[in-house]
Structures are given as structure tokens and as C-alpha cells.
Amino acid sequence: MNLMEKLEILSDSAKYDVACTSSGVNKTSNNMGIGSASKMGICHSFSADGRCISLLKVLMTNYCIYDCKYCINRRSNDVKRVAFTPRELADLTMNFYKRNYIEGLFLSSGIIKNPDYTCEKIIEVVRILREEYHFFGYIHAKAIPGADEALLQRLGMLVDRMSVNIEMPTEKSLNLLAPDKSKKAILDNMKIIDNKITENKYDIVKYKKAPKFAPAGQSTQMIVGATGETDYQILRLTEGLYKKYSLKRVFYSAYIPVVDNPLLPSKIDYKPPLLREHRLYQADWLLRFYGFNANELLDEKNQSFNPLIDPKCNWAINNMDLFPVDVNKASFEMLLRVPGIGVKSAKRIVIARKSRSLDFTALKKIGVVLKRAQYFITCSGKLNINLNINNDNIIRNLISEKGISLLDNNFLNNSFEQLTLFPQEKVIGQDIVKSITGEF
Amino acid sequence: MTKNAVIYEYDGSFEGLLCCVFESFDKKEIPLDIVSDDREQILLLSKRYIENSQEKANRVYKYIVDKGGKKAINLIKKAFLTCHPRKEFLILIMVRKIHKQGQFAFNDLSDNVVSQLFDSVKNLNNEAHLFKGFIRFSIKDNFMIAQIEPKNNVLPLIKNHFIDRFPNECFMIYDKTHSLGLLYKPHKSIIVNIDEFNMDTPTMEELEYRRLWKNYYDSIAIKERENHKCRQSHMPKRYWTNMTEFQDINQIQEKNNLMIENK
Ligand code: SF4
Numbered sequence: 001m002n003l004m005e006k007l008e009i010l011s012d013s014a015k016y017d018v019a020c021t022s023s024g025v026n027k028t029s030n031n032m033g034i035g036s037a038s039k040m041g042i043c044h045s046f047s048a049d050g051r052c053i054s055l056l057k058v059l060m061t062n063y064c065i066y067d068c069k070y071c072i073n074r075r076s077n078d079v080k081r082v083a084f085t086p087r088e089l090a091d092l093t094m095n096f097y098k099r100n101y102i103e104g105l106f107l108s109s110g111i112i113k114n115p116d117y118t119c120e121k122i123i124e125v126v127r128i129l130r131e132e133y134h135f136f137g138y139i140h141a142k143a144i145p146g147a148d149e150a151l152l153q154r155l156g157m158l159v160d161r162m163s164v165n166i167e168m169p170t171e172k173s174l175n176l177l178a179p180d181k182s183k184k185a186i187l188d189n190m191k192i193i194d195n196k197i198t199e200n201k202y203d204i205v206k207y208k209k210a211p212k213f214a215p216a217g218q219s220t221q222m223i224v225g226a227t228g229e230t231d232y233q234i235l236r237l238t239e240g241l242y243k244k245y246s247l248k249r250v251f252y253s254a255y256i257p258v259v260d261n262p263l264l265p266s267k268i269d270y271k272p273p274l275l276r277e278h279r280l281y282q283a284d285w286l287l288r289f290y291g292f293n294a295n296e297l298l299d300e301k302n303q304s305f306n307p308l309i310d311p312k313c314n315w316a317i318n319n320m321d322l323f324p325v326d327v328n329k330a331s332f333e334m335l336l337r338v339p340g341i342g343v344k345s346a347k348r349i350v351i352a353r354k355s356r357s358l359d360f361t362a363l364k365k366i367g368v369v370l371k372r373a374q375y376f377i378t379c380s381g382k383l384n385i386n387l388n389i390n391n392d393n394i395i396r397n398l399i400s401e402k403g404i405s406l407l408d409n410n411f412l413n414n415s416f417e418q419l420t421l422f423p424q425e426k427v428i429g430q431d432i433v434k435s436i437t438g439e440f
Numbered sequence: 441m442t443k444n445a446v447i448y449e450y451d452g453s454f455e456g457l458l459c460c461v462f463e464s465f466d467k468k469e470i471p472l473d474i475v476s477d478d479r480e481q482i483l484l485l486s487k488r489y490i491e492n493s494q495e496k497a498n499r500v501y502k503y504i505v506d507k508g509g510k511k512a513i514n515l516i517k518k519a520f521l522t523c524h525p526r527k528e529f530l531i532l533i534m535v536r537k538i539h540k541q542g543q544f545a546f547n548d549l550s551d552n553v554v555s556q557l558f559d560s561v562k563n564l565n566n567e568a569h570l571f572k573g574f575i576r577f578s579i580k581d582n583f584m585i586a587q588i589e590p591k592n593n594v595l596p597l598i599k600n601h602f603i604d605r606f607p608n609e610c611f612m613i614y615d616k617t618h619s620l621g622l623l624y625k626p627h628k629s630i631i632v633n634i635d636e637f638n639m640d641t642p643t644m645e646e647l648e649y650r651r652l653w654k655n656y657y658d659s660i661a662i663k664e665r666e667n668h669k670c671r672q673s674h675m676p677k678r679y680w681t682n683m684t685e686f687q688d689i690n691q692i693q694e695k696n697n698l699m700i701e702n703k
Contacts, residue, residue, distance in 0.1 A: 007652060008659050015660050031607040031627065038601075043674070044573040045685055047661035050670025054573075057660065092652070098584065098609070099577045101653050101684070256664050272664050348549065355547045362550035 003092070006082045010059045013073055014108055017165075017221065018253045022054040022103035022138040024216030025160050033134025035097065035104070037160060037216075042103050055106040055140060056096055060084055060121055064110030066180040068167075070226055072258045073110050083112075086121065090128040097137055104138030104160075105129070111180075115146035119155065126158045138216070145185040149192055153213075156196055161216040161248070164189040166241070169234050173227035176263060190245045193218045197246070217248035224280065225273040226255035226264055230303035232294075235283055239294040242287065252280045279305035286312055289343055290336045313339040313398045316376055323376040324383070328357045339398065340373030360384050371397045445472060449487045450528075452476035454520050455497035457528055461535050462496040463488075470536075474528035500535070508538040508545060515546065515561060521593040524560040531557075568597035574675070575602075575613065576684045578639065578646050584611035587639055587682050595622045595631055603629055641696050650684045650692075657685040 023041030043052035061083035062073040072079060084092075089107075096102045107125060112118050122141055129135040140161040143152055156162055164186050168174040171183040193214065200213035220241065224234065238250045254272040257264060283305070286292040290312070297311045298304070306314045316323065316339050325334050327349055335346040345367045352358060352366060359379045364370055374384040375397075448463065448471045450456035460474050477489070504513045519531050533553045537545040549555055571594055577584040584606070588594075595615050599622055602611065606624075613622045614637050621634040642650070680686040 004652060004655060007656055011656055012659050015662060028604040029607060034606060034608065036601075036605045038572075040569075042569075042573045045657060045683070046671045046675040047657065048668065048671060049661045049663075049665035050667040050674065051662075051665075052674070053657070053660060056656070095649050096653060098579060098606070099649060099653070099684070100573075100575050100586070103573075254665075256662060274665065352547060352549055355544060358550070365550045365555045 003088065006084060006088075007058070007092070009080060009082050010062060010084065011057060013062050014057045014059045014106070016253060016256060016258075017057065017106070017108060018051075018251045021052070021249070022140075024248055025138070027136060027215075029134065029136035033136050034094075035135050035137035037103070037136070037138045044100065044102055054103045055138065056093055056102045056104070057106040058084070058089070058108075060089070060107060060109035060118070060125065061112055062110050063112050065113070066111050066178070068178040068181070069261045069263055070177055070223065070255070070257075070259065074259075077259065084125075086124040086128055089125050090133065093129060094133055094135065097135070102137075104140070106140045108142040109144070111144065115144045116148050116151060119144045119147035119151040123151065123155050123158065126155065130158050140216075143189050143193060143218075145181060145189050147189075152189065152192055153196060156193065156213040157211055159214060161219060162193050162214045163219045163221070164193070166220045166222050166237075168227060169222055169224075169229040169237055170227070173229065177226065190218065190220070190241075190247075194245045218245070219247055219249040219251060221251035221253055223255050224252045224277055231276065231280065231283075231305050232298040232300070232303035234280060235287075235294040235298055238280075238284060239287055250284060252277050252284075275307055276305065279307075279311060283311045291333055292337075309398045310339075312337070313372065317398075324378045325376065326378045326381065327363065328353050328380050338373055338376045340369035340371065340376075342367075445486070447472050447487045448474040448528075449477050449489045450474065451492050453492065454517065455494065456490065456492045457520065457531060458497040458500040459493055460490045460528065461500050461532055462493075463490050464532055464536075465539075470532070471529075473526065474532060476528070504535060504538060507542050509543045512538055512543060512546065515557070518561045518564060518597075519557050521596060522560040522564045523591045523593075524556070527560065530560075564592040564594065564597070567592050568594040570675075570679065571598055572601050574679050574683060576682060577611065578642055580640055580643055580646065582610065584609055585614070585639065586612070587614045587616055587637075589616045589678070589681060591617070593618050593620070595620055598622075599629060599631070641699060642692065647689060647693055647696075650687065651689045654685050654687070654689060 021041050022037065023039060025037050026039040028036040041054060043054055045053040047053055059073075061081070062079065063081045063083060064071075064073045064075055067074045067076050071077075089105075093102075093105045097104065105125075107122055109118050109122060112121065122144070126139055126141060129139065138161075139159040140163065141155055141159045143155065143162045143164045145164055152162075166183075166186055167178055167181065174181060174183055196213045197217065200210070203210040204212065222234070222237075234252070241247050241250055254274050254277040255265065256272045257267040257270055260267055283292075283294075283297050286297065287294065292312075292315070297315055305311055309317070316337065322334075323338075325338065327335065330338075332346055332350055335341050335349055336343065341349070345363075348366045349358065349363070349368075352362065356362075357380050358366075359382075360370060360374070363373070363377075363379070370384070446469070448460045450460050456476075457474065460471075464470060471488075475487075501513065504516060516531055516534060519527055519534070524530060530553055534545065534557055537551075537553070546554060546558075549558065567590055571588055571590060575586045575588060575598075577586045593615070595613065595618075598613070602613065602622075603624055608626050610625045612624070614634060615621065616637075619633055619635055620631055621637070622629065622631050
């Protein structure tokens with residue numbers, strides 16, 4: 001079996017894992033070896049689907065003793081099985097790294113024999129990289145649920161980030177689709193990793209040179225759209241995970257069928273819910289950086305995101321009594337809640353308004369997206385003079401282009417039945433595109 | 441202050457530009473533009489060549505630091521690396537602002553000069569950041585070589601990143617646009633003018649890794665999510681020229697074979 005073929009099979013299976021960032025940690029080798037990592041992360045390329053390629057994302061092997069229904073490598077499926085030797089994979093990583101193809105390695109694996117054995121194999125790859133090749137680049141490894149705590153400890157000391165995939169938004173779905181995995185084992189692992197990271201933080205305070213346990217923290221991912229959970233359920237879960245396990249990131253992966261199974265959406269006519277995934281990321285962002293709670297964005301009555309406008313706009317429209325706010329007076333927290341004002345522009349406003357009061361032209365230069373913000377702000381008591389408040393216009397200006405591009409695929413395929421914004425009007429994707437580009 | 445119908449010409453170096461700033465303060469005039477002598481232009485207006493003087497440059501440099509602080513000088517140094525067609529003139533106006541307002545000169549982002557300066561520096565920073573990822577090295581006899589064609593002069597900005605990354609390797613990054621090369625061997629680096637340079641023919645091993653990478657690149661894309669527009673907005677086509685994933689490896693190999701035969 002040649003390397004090319006192995007790489008093809010083992011990267012093809014790993015590609016649905018969306019957590020491919022290299023961010024979260026700054027480090028250099030201090031001339032002791034090769035490699036570095038940058039806190040903001042570096043994309044080395046973008047694949048044809050527009051996603052950032054940062055890490056060599058592969059499975060150690062696609063042999064697996066489990067039988068997850070949605071997975072092409074489940075034991076009951078008849079596919080070609082291959083495995084890297086630890087040395088082979090370490091060498092490939094080094095050669096890609098030196099050519100600046102990648103920031104590092106993202107290593108996951110099918111379960112060979114048992115969780116412990118699998119974890120040992122993963123450790124061996126990382127050990128060669130770190131201890132023999134003195135590789136200081138980024139390594140993200142999957143913590144295999146059910147593996148021994150001592151192994152997790154060893155792995156955590158070698159890698160930058162660890163993750164345990166929660167896979168499904170609810171236990172019910174998990175039991176149904178991944179019968180060999182248990183929610184308890186997954187959450188236990190998360191807890192262990194979280195505890196080790198916290199413990200280790202104290203060590204680092206005490207002894208400056210103490211080695212770091214997964215310095216870029218832990219993340220998780222779940223599949224969206226394979227099962228019936230609502231956006232609200234998912235967002236609540238996310239919020240809980242951030243709070244309880246101090247996760248760095250939760251990733252969402254729009255379900256893409258690779259196998260046919262009566263328990264899963266049929267492959268025929270299925271379109272991955274990309275817009276939903278996009279909205280979840282937007283809402284996730286609002287939880288982490290904008291001070292929103294899940295309950296403010298969705299609730300028992302409104303369990304799905306508005307397909308037409310982003311969650312922040314949606315929140316603002318539902319809370320019009322709080323607007324308009326005056327950019328020259330509003331608190332930083334309130335500025336953050338204005339559609340069209342991001343973290344950066346909110347910070348800039350707060351600095352700039354110290355030296356003079358800001359008008360709409362000034363806001364534009366600062367980077368505020370006036371097209372959206374104008375309905376929610378005043379500048380020293382004045383509304384934007386060009387403002388034409390007519391319902392049609394507002395909607396047109398609040399719809400995001402990214403949303404539109406995804407809408408084209410999804411909306412037209414009737415994936416979204418609820419249109420809370422215009423219940424009586426029928427809006428067709430193309431008309432919306434036209435109204436944005438003004439091609440009436 | 442007079443607006444003389446004069447254009448300053450200088451040698452294209454940062455020191456040279458600082459001397460132009462000196463001249464403008466000294467003569468109490470604002471030139472119509474400042475151009476470097478390697479930029480060809482047909483002008484009806486009189487040009488005045490400003491001689492490079494280390495002493496004058498130092499004085500202006502120190503003045504900027506004293507009045508505007510470290511942030512000011514760093515911003516101006518960066519502005520000089522950008523591809524803004526009138527960067528010299530912007531820098532001159534900026535120094536005049538610093539002269540008047542000190543470190544507050546940069547606060548007013550709604551000012552035309554400040555915002556243009558910030559925008560072009562942002563553009564430079566962005567491009568430098570992208571190149572940290574998009575640069576592709578070829579390896580031959582343990583020597584790593586990469587070629588880039590940036591709009592801005594990014595080498596000074598990415599230098600430390602690559603030195604930190606490969607402290608014990610030998611490498612070169614060749615900037616074809618600006619005819620500059622960053623050369624590094626442990627633990628020394630230099631940026632020099634390189635007028636002509638051609639990438640060496642790749643070895644068999646090099647071609648093998650390129651092929652592996654290209655294959656990986658193609659297989660990692662999820663067909664159901666294909667989105668070329670999105671890819672292009674993150675990675676505009678002008679970067680593709682020097683990237684392995686867009687090369688035809690077989691064609692390179694054939695060319696190689698031909699060359700060997702001809703020998
Ligand atoms: S554990 Fe489940 S998801 Fe992972 S490789 Fe095995 S079958 Fe696939």
C-alpha cells in the first residue's frame with residue numbers, strides 16, 4: 001500500500017471533522033527545534049468548498065470496532081481499511097510542515113482493538129514529532145472516549161489542543177446513531193481534560209517552567225441536521241458546554257450523508273443545512289464575544305433561527321424599544337448589540353468619540369456597516385438624513401449577503417418552512433438576490 | 441506655508457523620504473508630490489532631487505518618535521512598505537499632523553489622510569498575514585526556497601515569523617515584485633536586492649511531496665459544499681501562481697525529464 005493511497009483514504013474520512021483551526025496558542029521553539037504556533041491561527045490554503053486548510057487532518061486508521069450509523073468507516077460497512085505507521089505519519093507531517101503547507105497535525109482515529117490501544121497509537125505519533133523531531137508546531141488530537149486517564153494525561157502534555165466530539169446534540173440521538181458511544185464517557189473525558197487544564201494552570205503559576213497541558217484548550221463538535229433537534233436545543237447545549245467545561249470552541253458540522261440508513265435523512269434530494277450551520281456559528285459568536293445569552297436569541301416559542309437575517313439583527317428587531325441608541329453616549333456593551341457594529345468598530349467608537357463627537361461619515365470610516373446600523377443609531381440625537389424607513393428597505397438592508405448565498409441552495413429547496421418575518425408574503429430566493437443587487 | 445508647484449524626487453529609501461520631510465519643513469512648503477527616482481513619469485512640473493543625508497534623516501526620525509511616540513514611527517515605517525501610490529505624500533502630511541497634534545494625530549480616523557494611511561497599512565498587514573500561510577517552500581539539499589509576488593513589500597513583516605518557525609534551517613524567500621530576497625541561515629538574516637532569480641528544477645523527492653499535497657488538497661474539499669466564490673474571496677487568484685496546489689505536477693516532471701535528456 002503506497003503512501004498516496006493511504007493519505008487519500010485517511011484524509012477523505014477525516015474531512016467531515018470541521019474543527020480545523022490552529023489558533024489559541026503562541027509559542028516558538030527558542031531555537032531548540034522546528035516550528036511555532038500563532039495565537040490568531042494561520043490558514044495555509046482554502047479548499048474548493050471555501051474552508052480554511054490549516055492542519056494536516058487525517059485518521060491514524062479507518063479500522064474501527066464501532067458501528068456509528070452515520071460513519072463510512074463503521075465496522076458493518078465494507079470499505080478498504082488502511083493504517084499509517086506512527087513513523088510514516090510523523091515524517092509526512094514534517095515534510096508538509098517544512099514546505100509550509102500546514103500549521104501542524106490534526107489527528108483522529110477509528111477505534112482499533114479498544115480505546116486505550118488507539119490512544120497509545122496516537123500518543124506514539126505525537127511522541128515522535130515532539131521528542132525525536134523536536135517539532136513545536138500545532139498538534140490537535142482527539143481524546144478517545146473511554147481511554148484511561150493516565151493516557152489522556154500523557155497525550156495532553158504533548159499536544160496543543162484536545163477534543164472529544166459530543167457528536168449528537170442529545171443523548172437520545174447519540175444512542176440511536178452511535179450505539180457504542182456513551183454520553184457519559186464523552187462528558188467524563190471532557191471533565192477530565194478540563195480538570196487537568198485547570199490543575200496545570202496552578203502548576204504554571206507555582207513553577208514557571210511547568211510543562212503545559214493542552215495549552216490551546218479543548219473543543220468539541222456536533223453534527224447538525226442528522227437528527228431532529230432544534231436550533232434552540234443546540235444553542236442551549238453549546239452555552240452549557242462553554243460554561244461547564246470551559247471549552248474554547250464548539251464546532252457545528254452540517255450533516256452530509258455518506259451512507260444510507262433508514263434512521264438518517266435520505267441521500268436523495270438531501271441538501272446539507274449550510275445556512276443553519278452558518279446561523280449557529282453566528283449565534284455562537286454572539287455568546288462568546290458579544291455578551292448574549294442563548295435565551296435572548298431563541299426561546300421555547302421561537303426555536304429556529306430566522307433564515308433571512310442573522311441572529312443579532314433578529315434580536316434587535318424584536319427589541320426595538322431599546323433603540324435607537326446614540327453612538328456618542330451608549331455604553332460599550334450596548335454598542336456591541338447594534339447590528340452592523342462589531343467588536344472592533346465598537347472599540348474604535350469608544351476611542352474616537354473621546355476626541356470629537358461622531359457623525360455618520362465618521363462611523364463609516366471607522367468601519368461600521370451603516371447599511372444595517374443606521375436603523376438602530378443616532379449621532380448626537382440625529383438620525384441618518386438619507387434614511388428611508390420603509391419596511392421593505394429595512395429588510396433588504398438587513399439581509400446578509402452570506403445568508404443569501406446559502407439561502408439560494410436551501411431556501412429554494414423548502415428546507416425552511418417557518419418564515420417568521422413575512423408570514424403572508426412569498427419570497428423567492430432570486431427575488432431577494434435581485435433586491436440586494438438592485439437589478440429589478 | 442506655501443504650496444509650491446514642485447515635486448520632490450528621492451532615492452526610494454526610507455532615509456531618503458525622511459530627508460524629503462526635512463526639506464518640506466525647512467523650506468516651509470508642501471510639494472505637490474514626492475516620487476522616487478526609479479518611478480518613470482512624464483511631468484511638466486519641475487522636480488527637485490533631495491539628496492540623502494543620514495544626519496537629516498536621523499533628526500526627522502527622532503522628532504517623530506519624540507512627538508508622536510513609538511506607535512507613530514512604527515505606523516510610518518509600515519506605511520512606507522505599502523503599495524499606496526502616494527504613500528510618500530501621505531507620510532509627509534502625517535508627519536505634519538504629528539508636528540501639530542503629537543500622538544493624538546492618529547485618533548481621528550475620519551480624517552482623509554489618517555484613514556488612507558490606516559487602510560493601506562491594514563492592507564499591508566493583511567497581505568503579510570496571508571503570505572505566512574500561502575508561501576510554499578521547495579526543498580533541495582536541505583535548502584528551502586520560496587517565491588512570492590506580493591503587492592506590498594511584505595518581507596520585513598514576515599521575516600521574524602519564518603525565522604521563529606525555522607530557526608535551524610537555511611532558507612530564502614524571493615519577492616519577485618520588488619526584486620528582494622530574504623536570506624536566512626542559523627542565526628543570521630538579511631534582505632538584499634536580487635535582480636534576477638529562477639527557481640531550480642525540483643528533485644524527485646520534492647515532486648513526490650508536491651503530489652501528495654496536491655492530492656490531499658483535492659480530496660479534503662467536500663463536494664456537497666463546493667463554493668468557489670468563497671474560496672476566491674479568502675484566497676484571491678493572484679496568490680495561486682506560486683502555490684503548489686495549483687501546479688500541474690506532471691507537467692513539471694515532464695519538463696524535468698526533457699531537460700535531463702537534453703543534457
Ligand atoms: S468511532 Fe464511530 S465515527 Fe469514529 S470511526 Fe468508528 S464508526 Fe466512525
